[in-house]
Amino acid sequence: MKRFAAMFTRLDQTNSTKAKTEALADYFRDATEADKLWCIALLSGRRPRRTITTTKLREWAAERAGIPLWLFEACYPVVGDLSETIALVLPPNTRDAELSLAEWIARLRALDAEDEEARKTAILDAWDSLGPVERFVFNKLLTGGWRMGVSQKLMTRALAQATGIDEAELTHRLMGDWTPDSVTWQTLIEAPDPTADLSRPYPFYLAYQLEDAPEDLGDVSDWLAERKWDGIRGQVILRGGAHWLWSRGEDLMTDRFPELARLRDFIPEGTVIDGEVLAWDAEAARPLPFARLQPRIGRKTVPKKLLKEAPVIVMAYDLLEWGGEDWRDRPLSERRAQLETLASDLPEGAPLRLSPSVEADTWAELTEARSISREIGAEGLMLKRRAAPYLAGRKKGDWWKWKVDPLTIDAVMIYAQAGSGRRATLYTDFTFAVWDGDALVPFTKAYSGLTDAEFRKITAWVRKNTTDRFGPVRAVKPHHVFEIAFEGIQESPRHKSGVALRFPRMARWRQDKPVSEANTLDDLKAMLAQYG
Amino acid sequence: MVLEFTEAGIYCPAGDAYIDPWRPVERALITHGHSDHARWGHRAYLATEAAAPVIRHRLGDIRLQTTPYGEVHRIGDANISFHPAGHVPGSAQIRVEVGGEVWVASGDYKVVDDGLSEPFEPVRCDTFITESTFGLPIYTWTPQDVLAEELNQWWADSAAQGKRAVLGVYALGKAQRILRLLDPSIGPILTHGAVEAVTQVLRDQGLSLPDTVQIRAETDLKAYPGAMVLAPPSALGTHWMRKLGPVSTGFASGWMRLRGVRRRRAADRGFIVSDHADWDGLNTAIAETGASRVYVTHGYTAQFSRWLSDQGYEAGIVETEYGGETLDDAEPEGTPDER
Numbered sequence: 079m080k081r082f083a084a085m086f087t088r089l090d091q092t093n094s095t096k097a098k099t100e101a102l103a104d105y106f107r108d109a110t111e112a113d114k115l116w117c118i119a120l121l122s123g124r125r126p127r128r129t130i131t132t133t134k135l136r137e138w139a140a141e142r143a144g145i146p147l148w149l150f151e152a153c154y155p156v157v158g159d160l161s162e163t164i165a166l167v168l169p170p171n172t173r174d175a176e177l178s179l180a181e182w183i184a185r186l187r188a189l190d191a192e193d194e195e196a197r198k199t200a201i202l203d204a205w206d207s208l209g210p211v212e213r214f215v216f217n218k219l220l221t222g223g224w225r226m227g228v229s230q231k232l233m234t235r236a237l238a239q240a241t242g243i244d245e246a247e248l249t250h251r252l253m254g255d256w257t258p259d260s261v262t263w264q265t266l267i268e269a270p271d272p273t274a275d276l277s278r279p280y281p282f283y284l285a286y287q288l289e290d291a292p293e294d295l296g297d298v299s300d301w302l303a304e305r306k307w308d309g310i311r312g313q314v315i316l317r318g319g320a321h322w323l324w325s326r327g328e329d330l331m332t333d334r335f336p337e338l339a340r341l342r343d344f345i346p347e348g349t350v351i352d353g354e355v356l357a358w359d360a361e362a363a364r365p366l367p368f369a370r371l372q373p374r375i376g377r378k379t380v381p382k383k384l385l386k387e388a389p390v391i392v393m394a395y396d397l398l399e400w401g402g403e404d405w406r407d408r409p410l411s412e413r414r415a416q417l418e419t420l421a422s423d424l425p426e427g428a429p430l431r432l433s434p435s436v437e438a439d440t441w442a443e444l445t446e447a448r449s450i451s452r453e454i455g456a457e458g459l460m461l462k463r464r465a466a467p468y469l470a471g472r473k474k475g476d477w478w479k480w481k482v483d484p485l486t487i488d489a490v491m492i493y494a495q496a497g498s499g500r501r502a503t504l505y506t507d508f509t510f511a512v513w514d515g516d517a518l519v520p521f522t523k524a525y526s527g528l529t530d531a532e533f534r535k536i537t538a539w540v541r542k543n544t545t546d547r548f549g550p551v552r553a554v555k556p557h558h559v560f561e562i563a564f565e566g567i568q569e570s571p572r573h574k575s576g577v578a579l580r581f582p583r584m585a586r587w588r589q590d591k592p593v594s595e596a597n598t599l600d601d602l603k604a605m606l607a608q609y610g
Numbered sequence: 611m612v613l614e615f616t617e618a619g620i621y622c623p624a625g626d627a628y629i630d631p632w633r634p635v636e637r638a639l640i641t642h643g644h645s646d647h648a649r650w651g652h653r654a655y656l657a658t659e660a661a662a663p664v665i666r667h668r669l670g671d672i673r674l675q676t677t678p679y680g681e682v683h684r685i686g687d688a689n690i691s692f693h694p695a696g697h698v699p700g701s702a703q704i705r706v707e708v709g710g711e712v713w714v715a716s717g718d719y720k721v722v723d724d725g726l727s728e729p730f731e732p733v734r735c736d737t738f739i740t741e742s743t744f745g746l747p748i749y750t751w752t753p754q755d756v757l758a759e760e761l762n763q764w765w766a767d768s769a770a771q772g773k774r775a776v777l778g779v780y781a782l783g784k785a786q787r788i789l790r791l792l793d794p795s796i797g798p799i800l801t802h803g804a805v806e807a808v809t810q811v812l813r814d815q816g817l818s819l820p821d822t823v824q825i826r827a828e829t830d831l832k833a834y835p836g837a838m839v840l841a842p843p844s845a846l847g848t849h850w851m852r853k854l855g856p857v858s859t860g861f862a863s864g865w866m867r868l869r870g871v872r873r874r875r876a877a878d879r880g881f882i883v884s885d886h887a888d889w890d891g892l893n894t895a896i897a898e899t900g901a902s903r904v905y906v907t908h909g910y911t912a913q914f915s916r917w918l919s920d921q922g923y924e925a926g927i928v929e930t931e932y933g934g935e936t937l938d939d940a941e942p943e944g945t946p947d948e949r
Binding site: 090093149152157159163166503504542 | 746747748749750865867868869870871872873874876877878879910913916917920931
């Protein structure tokens with residue numbers, strides 16, 4: 079654990095990607111295989127199962143710290159992280175334990191079989207035998223949340239440095255449904271068996287936002303344009319008589335979308351398709367608003383009613399495997415042609431459709447086509463180079479997302495709340511309102527879009543202009559106008575204003591505008607009528 | 611009431627004087643020279659002898675009377691005296707006694723001896739006015755010897771990697787406290803003008819501080835490889851840093867106790883040190899006053915006063931315009947006109 083904590087400290091003490099990669103690579107060179115495997119598991123979101131509730135951890139930590147529980151709870155929002163809060167309130171350790179990361183995890187898992195008293199003894203004992211950083215890391219293992227400022231990409235690069243194995247190849251090996259119990263360092267990293275895990279997805283290719291003029295991309299005929307759909311990116315795998323659906327975050331979503339099981343009847347084994355999971359209005363032949371898909375994301379099992387209200391399809395846009403063969407190195411034009419054949423063989427009403435291409439002879443025509451995106455339930459266009467292979471991860475050059483400009487509205491800030499974690503000492507979470515006659519009606523929250531300097535400025539202002547407090551929320555004088563940008567607008571009975579925004583953020587601080595010139599609820603309703 | 615809380619500041623009606631007022635008043639009793647406590651525009655000032663040079667440096671030509679610690683001044687019907695607060699050199703708690711009742715306004719304070727400021731002295735009182743900048747049990751400070759080791763190790767490591775170690779510190783107090791902890795055998799110590807100015811004022815009043823070199827436009831930085839650079843927090847990440855070449859950056863502040871803050875500031879290192887009392891410090895200080903009533907000013911006022919109530923004190927919150935310790939505002943170092 080000391081070795082792991084030392085590596086964590088190195089990561090935490092630098093902002094340089096290079097230094098972080100080196101710290102991790104060093105760890106992968108000299109840690110034990112069991113520890114390395116757990117390190118990879120933790121950094122790729124594979125956590126040990128939680129054995130102790132956070133409620134108990136809070137109680138025990140407060141008790142050991144000699145403070146009332148309410149005071150512990152008051153600390154938590156300031157720190158913004160439970161593991162850290164516990165580590166900070168506890169008195170310094172009096173002993174020193176010499177267990178490795180894997181040994182600590184084994185010990186924690188063994189607590190599963192123990193009663194509460196034994197668990198408490200074990201945890202208090204652990205807290206008392208771990209130094210400050212180790213204690214924080216240990217709490218992270220306990221609570222299951224694990225973010226160390228290290229992306230999976232960075233971890234994979236470090237692993238590539240330490241092992242000499244190609245990074246893209248490692249990215250693929252690390253995907254799928256493995257746990258540190260189901261694999262070893264040898265079978266996962268050193269000498270993998272490709273047939274061992276039929277469910278293993280390919281790394282997703284991710285596009286960058288197009289910032290420059292599309293003309294800079296060259297000849298329009300080199301590019302395939304499609305609608306940019308607003309659903310959940312997913313990879314459908316059909317292998318060995320079974321099927322799987324993976325999210326971009328490597329969540330296995332198969333059971334949440336049971337209607338996709340029918341695909342096994344139509345599509346041969348050895349096929350992997352990249353596409354967008356959309357709630358679909360079959361009659362109108364267009365996607366339902368994202369808000370309709372949302373209730374289906376969180377659910378492990380789906381009630382019949384929901385299946386009927388928000389049936390999903392996969393809007394297919396790429397073919398990664400065909401006939402059991404990895405097609406990612408073939409050009410998009412070839413993959414697309416095969417995908418079109420595949421899609422055209424499907425019966426009417428199959429839960430997979432081909433994402434249609436948007437045909438155009440000039441960039442001007444595409445620009446025109448893009449402008450109607452919102453009306454047809456899309457976010458803009460995707461541009462993909464016809465000659466390009468399917469790459470792993472976010473890479474510049476061959477795939478671009480070309481979104482429509484966001485909708486905007488000028489709103490008045492009325493409540494402020496401090497952020498958490500990194501932003502715990504700043505007021506960053508604001509509630510905004512529009513005019514309804516003489517009253518200000520709240521309609522959205524927004525957290526992002528301002529610079530740190532602007533957040534500091536507004537924080538100082540909030541402190542001096544608080545009119546009321548509701549727990550952590552401060553009501554402030556209606557004084558500041560912000561331009562709120564958002565991607566979509568939906569009717570919502572849950573909100574006082576009757577609308578819900580998609581991806582709201584602060585586009586600009588309109589210090590030039592008095593509050594009287596902010597927009598009105600009628601303006602919002604007009605937007606709802608047009609785009610909702 | 612011996613002291614009242616008004617729009618202009620903490621007011622003593624018996625002596626017609628204000629403690630650290632934030633609006634212009636006739637008579638101001640100043641606890642220390644930080645800009646949220648010593649403001650410009652009052653008609654008359656009273657502060658300790660040791661605090662006076664910095665206050666003069668910052669506020670210019672003001673009517674400032676000075677006092678040694680412990681000397682009792684009869685002002686109107688009030689007996690007023692200044693006692694060490696341990697916050698920065700010259701800082702004071704102000705004791706006000708009217709008709710046998712004693713109140714103490716502590717300004718900013720810390721109870722550990724920083725080796726530079728006059729150590730905090732508990733003053734018995736009926737009512738104690740305390741800050742609560744770090745009034746939560748998550749705040750405990752690194753012991754000073756460990757801190758010195760961490761700082762010098764970082765400096766030596768940075769120098770070995772061909773980098774300058776740039777540390778963001780308050781110009782008054784923190785900078786000089788850190789200066790005392792640095793090991794000059796590692797390399798030269800460079801300063802931002804804001805830090806140098808206050809350091810020189812304190813040197814001139816007799817504090818022993820290691821040699822420093824102010825970075826000026828014409829300074830040849832090549833002559834100072836492996837240097838430690840002390841600068842106000844607000845200078846880090848600005849244009850000013852560019853000429854320093856490869857750097858490792860750090861902040862020295864109580865807020866560095868929180869990982870989230872360290873990350874938000876995007877510095878390489880965070881050193882946990884403050885001139886304000888930590889959780890244990892606040893509780894110790896309050897207990898030692900023997901006060902039965904405690905007013906909580908800036909900081910985690912709601913949480914801290916509830917905790918004090920739990921402990922049996924009669925506790926209340928007072929809204930002030932004191933800033934406590936902040937990483938976000940520079941200490942204004944200019945002349946009064948620039949502020």
